[in-house]
Amino acid sequence: MKTKILFPNHFKRIGWIILIPSAILGVLAVFDVFKFEFLDKAKMFALYSDDFLRGSTVFGFVKNNVTDEILGILCIVGAIFVAFSKEKHEDEFIAKIRMESLVWATYINYAILIFCMLFFYDVGFLYVMIFNMFTILLLFIIRFYYLLYKSNKSTSHEK
Structure with a gap:
């Protein structure tokens, strides 16, 4: 069967390699058990940010540790590769x-x-x-x- 919307089969292995560690670290990051310390000073562009102490920012830069964002993106990309890669015999x-x-x-x-x-x-x-x-x-x-x-x-x- 010819499917153009699925990734090639070898993306599945790449997906598992990305998904498993990022999911484990992501769960730990959600509960503040893990974060990349070197990202503490990262200034990120934000369309909107609302901080209890600093107020809200619209179309500006905010300081944010982006560990959870990086791990979330990696989880999504890894899961998409695993979910939507062709089987060997599709x-x-x-x-x-x-x-x-x-x-x-x-x-x-x-x-x-x-x-x-x-x-x-x-x-x-x-x-x-x-x-x-x-x-x-x-x-x-x-x-x-x-x-x-x-x-x-x-x-x-x-x-």
Whole structure:
């Protein structure tokens, strides 16, 4: 099957190499356990920034440790590479699994988000929204590779 919208298969390995360490460090960074100290003095251009002590900035520069932004971007890029790289033998069956997994991940992601909107508030909801940036891709990856594993296991038993 010819698909132009998927990355080549070798991007999957690159994606895992990026995703695993950045996800681990990203979770640690969210809870202030980890940060790159050398980035403490970084002046970053901000479209909008609202700091409790310094006030708000619009179209200006702010001091910010960009560890969490770097790790978030790496997580997203790594997850996209893992999720949307071709399999070695990409066919209609795998395309069907891929599409069904994406729909399933979307439903589950928004069901979780609705639940959290009802029961999480203030800073807790901020954490929910931070993690929600990544959950749809992670749910898709988990579901897609689980269904691939299940289908490979059932076809190997038939042989």
